[in-house]
Amino acid sequence: xxxxxxxxxxxxxxxxxxxxxxxxxxxxxxxxxxxxxxxxxxxxxxxxxxxxxxxxxxxxxxxxxxxxxxxxxxxxxxxxxxxxxxxxxxxxxxxxxxxxxxxxxxxxxxxxxxxxxxxxxxxxxxxxxxxxxxxxxxxxxxxxxxxxxxxxxxxxxxxxxxxxxxxxxxxxxxxxxxxxxxxxxxxxxxxxxxxxxxxxxxxxxxxxxxxxxxxxxxxxxxxxxxxxxxxxxxxxxxxxxxxxxxxxxxxxxxxxxxxxxxxxxxxxxxxxxxxxxxx
Amino acid sequence: xxxxxxxxxxxxxxxxxxxxxxxxxxxxxxxxxxxxxxxxxxxxxxxxxxxxxxxxxxxxxxxxxxxxxxxxxxxxxxxxxxxxxxxxxxxxxxxxxxxxxxxxxxxxxxxxxxxxxxxxxxxxxxxxxxxxxxxxxxxxxxxxxxxxxxxxxxxxxxxxxxxxxxxxxxxxxxxxxxxxxxxxxxxxxxxxxxxxxxxxxxxxxxxxxxxxxxxxxxxxxxxxxxxxxxxxxxxxxxxxxxxxxxxxxxxxxxxxxxxxxxxxxxxxxxxxxxxxxxxxxxxxxxxxxxxxxxxxxxx
Numbered sequence: 210x211x212x213x214x215x216x217x218x219x220x221x222x223x224x225x226x227x228x229x230x231x232x233x234x235x236x237x238x239x240x241x242x243x244x245x246x247x248x249x250x251x252x253x254x255x256x257x258x259x260x261x262x263x264x265x266x267x268x269x270x271x272x273x274x275x276x277x278x279x280x281x282x283x284x285x286x287x288x289x290x291x292x293x294x295x296x297x298x299x300x301x302x303x304x305x306x307x308x309x310x311x312x313x314x315x316x317x318x319x320x321x322x323x324x325x326x327x328x329x330x331x332x333x334x335x336x337x338x339x340x341x342x343x344x345x346x347x348x349x350x351x352x353x354x355x356x357x358x359x360x361x362x363x364x365x366x367x368x369x370x371x372x373x374x375x376x377x378x379x380x381x382x383x384x385x386x387x388x389x390x391x392x393x394x395x396x397x398x399x400x401x402x403x404x405x406x407x408x409x410x411x412x413x414x415x416x417x418x419x420x421x422x423x424x425x426x427x428x429x430x431x432x433x434x435x436x437x438x439x440x441x442x443x444x445x446x447x448x449x450x451x452x453x454x455x456x457x458x459x460x461x462x463x464x465x466x467x468x469x470x471x472x473x474x475x476x477x478x479x480x481x482x483x484x485x486x487x488x
Numbered sequence: 489x490x491x492x493x494x495x496x497x498x499x500x501x502x503x504x505x506x507x508x509x510x511x512x513x514x515x516x517x518x519x520x521x522x523x524x525x526x527x528x529x530x531x532x533x534x535x536x537x538x539x540x541x542x543x544x545x546x547x548x549x550x551x552x553x554x555x556x557x558x559x560x561x562x563x564x565x566x567x568x569x570x571x572x573x574x575x576x577x578x579x580x581x582x583x584x585x586x587x588x589x590x591x592x593x594x595x596x597x598x599x600x601x602x603x604x605x606x607x608x609x610x611x612x613x614x615x616x617x618x619x620x621x622x623x624x625x626x627x628x629x630x631x632x633x634x635x636x637x638x639x640x641x642x643x644x645x646x647x648x649x650x651x652x653x654x655x656x657x658x659x660x661x662x663x664x665x666x667x668x669x670x671x672x673x674x675x676x677x678x679x680x681x682x683x684x685x686x687x688x689x690x691x692x693x694x695x696x697x698x699x700x701x702x703x704x705x706x707x708x709x710x711x712x713x714x715x716x717x718x719x720x721x722x723x724x725x726x727x728x729x730x731x732x733x734x735x736x737x738x739x740x741x742x743x744x745x746x747x748x749x750x751x752x753x754x755x756x757x758x759x760x761x762x763x764x765x766x767x768x769x770x771x772x773x774x775x776x777x778x779x780x781x782x783x784x785x786x787x
Contacts (some may be wrong), residue, residue, distance in 0.1 A: 225584060308502075316502075423746070456616075
C-alpha cells in the first residue's frame with residue numbers, strides 16, 4: 210500500500226467518525242445548552258445555530274426544577290430503589306450462581322433448567338398480573354415494591370454461573386481441605402476473586418433499572434416514592450410547558466449515570482459485552 | 489473428588505439458592521401463570537360483575553376489536569427496519585473503531601453514550617428535535633441539507649411519520665450497544681486469519697466477507713435476536729412521544745396492553761395480550777436456539 214492511500218484511509222476514517230460524533234452528540238449538546246437558555250428561546254432557536262451557540266447563559270432553569278417539582282425526592286427514590294436492586298441483587302444472584310456452578314446437590318440440574326427457562330419471560334408479559342398480585346396483598350406505592358421483584362434476576366444468575374464455572378477450583382479446594390465450610394469458602398475465597406463478575410453484573414443491573422418507567426408508572430401514585438423517569442415524564446406533561454426547565458431536569462437526571470459511566474467506563478463496556486458474548 | 493462432600497454440600501446449596509429461587513417463583517413464574525389464567529376470565533378493574541371464565545373470548549375480541557393487530561404489524565415493521573439498520577450501523581462503527589486510530593476510546597465512549605441514557609429522557613429530548621414547523625431542529629436541519637426544498641412537517645402527529653420518528657429515536661439510542669458487542673467480537677478474531685487471507689491475495693472487501701463476517705457469526709446472531717426482542721417490547725418512547733397515535737399509526741403491543749389493562753381497566757384482555765406477546769417472544773427465542781444449534785455451538 211502506498212503512503213498516500215494509507216493517509217487517505219486515515220483521513221476518510223476520521224471524517225466518518227467525526228460525522229457520526231456529530232449525530233450522536235448533537236441531541237445531547239442540544240439538551241445541555243437548552244438547559245442554560247430562557248424557556249421561550251429553546252424552541253424558538255431550535256432551528257438556527259443559536260440552538261448550539263446561545264448568547265445568554267443562566268442557571269434559572271435549574272433553580273426552577275427544584276422549585277416546580279420535588280426533584281430531590283425523585284432522585285432519592287431512584288437512588289434507593291436502584292441501590293436495593295443492585296445491592297441485594299448482587300448477593301442473591303451470586304449465591305444462586307455459585308450453588309449452581311460449584312456445589313454438588315440433588316436438584317441442581319432442575320434449578321439450572323428453571324433459571325434458563327424463566328430467562329425467556331419478558332417483564333412486560335407479567336407486568337399486569339404482577340400488578341394485580343401485589344395489589345391484592347395491598348403492597349404498592351413504596352420503594353420496596355419497586356425494588357424487591359427485581360432482585361432475583363435470571364440473567365444475573367446466569368452471568369455469575371458462567372463466571373464461577375471459569376474460576377480455577379484449586380483455591381476453593383485448598384480452603385475446603387483446611388476445613389472451611391461452603392459459606393466461609395464463598396465469602397473469604399471466592400468473593401475476593403470475583404470482583405470482575407460483580408462489577409459487570411452491578412452495571413448490567415443498574416443500566417436495566419435506572420431508566421425503569423413502566424413498573425413505577427403502574428405501582429406508584431405519590432410523588433414521594435416516584436423515580437426520576439416518571440418525574441421527567443410528569444414534568445413534560447405539566448403545563449405550562451417550559452422546555453428550558455425540562456432540559457435542566459434531563460441534565461440533572463443523567464448526571465449520576467454519566468459520572469458512573471466515565472469513572473467505570475471499562476467495566477461498562479466489559480459488562481455489556483459479556484452479556485453478548487456469553488448470551 | 490471428595491465423595492462425602494455430596495452430602496455436606498446439599499444444605500448449603502439450598503440455603504444459597506433459596507433467596508433467588510423464591511424471588512423467581514414469586515415475581516416471575518407465579519405472575520406468568522396468573523397471566524394465563526386471567527386471560528380466560530372477565531376481570532375488569534372496579535367491576536361489579538362476578539368473576540367467571542369466558543374461554544377464548546378475550547383473545548378473539550383482542551384481535552377483532554382492539555388495536556392489537558395494528559400494534560403487532562407496527563412491531564413487525566419496527567423490527568424489519570430497526571434490526572437491519574441498527575445492526576448494519578453498529579457493524580460499520582465497530583469496523584471503523586477496530587483499528588489503531590488515535591482517540592478511538594473517545595469515539596467509542598461518545599457512540600455508547602446514548603445507551604446509558606434513560607429512554608424516558610431520550611424520548612423527551614427527541615420530542616423537541618421533532619418539533620413541528622421550520623423552527624424544529626430536524627425540520628431546520630433537513631431544510632438546510634436539501635437547500636430549502638424540505639417542507640417542514642409535524643413528524644409526531646403525522647400518520648406516516650410517527651412510527652419512523654420512533655424508529656429513528658430507537659436506532660440512535662441503541663446502536664452503541666450493537667457496536668460494543670460486535671467490537672468485542674471483532675477483537676476476538678485472530679489476526680493470523682487476516683494475514684493468511686491477504687497472502688492468498690484477498691482484498692479488504694473479500695477479507696471482510698470471508699474472515700470478518702464468519703468470525704462474527706455468533707455475536708451477530710446475538711445482537712439480531714436481542715434487537716428483535718427489544719423491537720417487540722417498545723413502550724417508553726411510544727408512551728411519551730406519540731401515545732400510540734395518530735390513529736394507532738405508532739401503537740405497539742405493550743402500549744396497547746397497558747392502555748387496555750390500565751387506561752381502560754380491562755385487565756383480562758390486557759392479560760390475553762401479554763400471553764400473545766409472550767408467544768411471539770418465545771418464537772423468536774426458539775428461532776435463536778435453532779440458529780445457534782445448527783453449528784453445534786451452543787454450550
